[in-house]
Amino acid sequence: MSPDTPQLPYPATRTALAHALADINGVLPGSVRIRHMRCGKQRCACKDDPPSLHGPYIQWTRTVRGKTITRYLSEEQLARYQPWFDNAKQVKNLLGKLETASLHALEQAEKPTKPGRDTESPAAGPTKPRD
Numbered sequence: 155m156s157p158d159t160p161q162l163p164y165p166a167t168r169t170a171l172a173h174a175l176a177d178i179n180g181v182l183p184g185s186v187r188i189r190h191m192r193c194g195k196q197r198c199a200c201k202d203d204p205p206s207l208h209g210p211y212i213q214w215t216r217t218v219r220g221k222t223i224t225r226y227l228s229e230e231q232l233a234r235y236q237p238w239f240d241n242a243k244q245v246k247n248l249l250g251k252l253e254t255a256s257l258h259a260l261e262q263a264e265k266p267t268k269p270g271r272d273t274e275s276p277a278a279g280p281t282k283p284r285d
């Protein structure tokens with residue numbers, strides 16, 4: 155969107171964002187790091203000056219139930235799945251915008267009827283459980 159684009163009304167913004175989300179066909183969690191390393195051999199090109207390091211090692215790290223899981227990808231695999239890693243960022247970005255547009259829409263549509271109702275503080279007194 156260029157800076158000159160007029161501000162869309164919230165329903166149109168939400169629809170546009172929802173459509174952009176619908177175009178996404180794959181999302182992968184975690185992060186990818188490309189590493190070059192030295193080995194343990196005494197005489198190896200990785201000890202030269204300048205060094206010729208081993209790699210690239212493409213390390214894909216993600217967290218599953220609190221545990222870090224690492225998997226190595228080939229360059230070919232990374233090329234194939236890079237769009238899904240990029241999509242993960244895109245989804246996060248779109249979701250944030252969709253939340254903002256939805257919050258604005260709610261605030262416009264639902265004017266508080268009783269002043270202060272939405273800013274009620276729990277410190278004001280004991281609250282009854284809502285059920």
Ligand SMILES: [Zn+2]
Binds near residue numbers: 194
């Ligand atoms: Zn080496």
